[in-house]
Amino acid sequence: MATLGLALALGSATMTSASADYYSGGMPSRSWNVRAVGINDTWVGFLDTGRSHWNNSGAGTSLGRSTSAASTFTAARYDQSWFGLYSPSGIRGINRTFAIKVNARTLSEQSGSNMTAWSISTTTHELGHGLSLADNPNTSASSLMKHSRNRTTVQRPQSYDVSEVERIY
Template structure:
């Protein structure tokens, strides 16, 4: 069984990006989904941001077996975000960070629903920065 409580370590990022990570954690922890996402310097799961020459905004890379020894790395692409967010870089960064943490909670991209979802790639990243009711219900469904 996957876990909705875990810690993540900020790696090689400035205080602005640590703030985005902390906002993403709070966005999940302040819902009724029952999550507890902490930030600890000795966590095996990591979060970083950089200027990558790729097409993705964020990348979730898990390893190990879900529910047993799963760890992950999250990378956020500041270069791609800056190129596409216009004056909304802060909002897009918060949305992307919270979305990637959704993957750590076992949520998939582009869920098959007509309801609003943080996990949809086509969401408005300037306004959808927090988990929506659908996302919260999916976490509850996964964890029972």
């Protein structure tokens, strides 16, 4: 009976940490560096703004940019229709890295006169995956991680996103 109780307790703990808003492809901590690859100063600025939005959000993050970082960020005109793509590799806690790609073509075609705002929103969203946040969280609250967000006005982590990062780490 004690074993069943322990199993149920462990199962409940696992279910809580793996809620619908948690993304297992994230980094093992709230502090990591990313390397800008093959992008111009405008896109480096979008990356730096996204990092700054997270670092100033109150979520306890320290996202740096380093020329020696294993994780990468790039932007180009890809043929696919996605805005951004986060691809983790390695094992969380051992050798996890990621590659972020932002699709300048889709952003340009769909943002109208709001290309800068949409690019910053997309960049900050993709960095959120590095902080273990999933797409489309199960909440009615405003969230940077929702695909349905207004990319013109939601460029920073929302209070819901900050609380999720704090809960995860």
